[in-house]
Amino acid sequence: MLTYYVIYRDDAKARPAGIFIMDPATESAILWNHRKAVWSYDPSLVLRFLDDYRNLDRYENVDRSVVEGVVQEVTGGEGLPDEDSIALMLEKGLRQAQ
Template identity: 55%
Template sequence: MLTYYVLFRSAETAEPVGIFVVDPAMGHALLWDHRRRSWTYNPDLVTRFLDDHRNFGRYREVDRSVADRAAMDVSGGQTLPDVEAIGRIFAQAAVEDAD
């Protein structure tokens, strides 16, 4: 089951600045990378951000439809990968980690 998070610059702002897609059971995570302008697999960064008490007010768990709309804003028009594509990204990362 995937969990979606929308990130904000501060607890007081409403404009999204980031998106995380997390599979908590398997420890996988995907995020929009502004520098690369692409979806990037990076569970370590996502975990550090979500577990840092200083960020607790800066993100909100949302459903897929809200995450899709936020992704368009954050990425400049790109949608979230579909669930199957996310699964393939996570599976490929697991294979690469095993090597």
């Protein structure tokens, strides 16, 4: 089962700034990479961010439907991949990391 996170610039949570999608069973994760304007496999960055106590007020674990509502704002127009596509990205990234 996938977990979805909306990331904010600060604890005010006024505007979403990022999205993480993670498979907790494998600890593989993707995020929206603003610089490349693509979904990127980067579980180490996601885990570092989520495990840092200074970021506890800067993210929310949410349902997919919530992410679907903010994805356009975060990505600048890209949609949220379907769950099969996400699973393929996570699997491919996990294979390449091994």
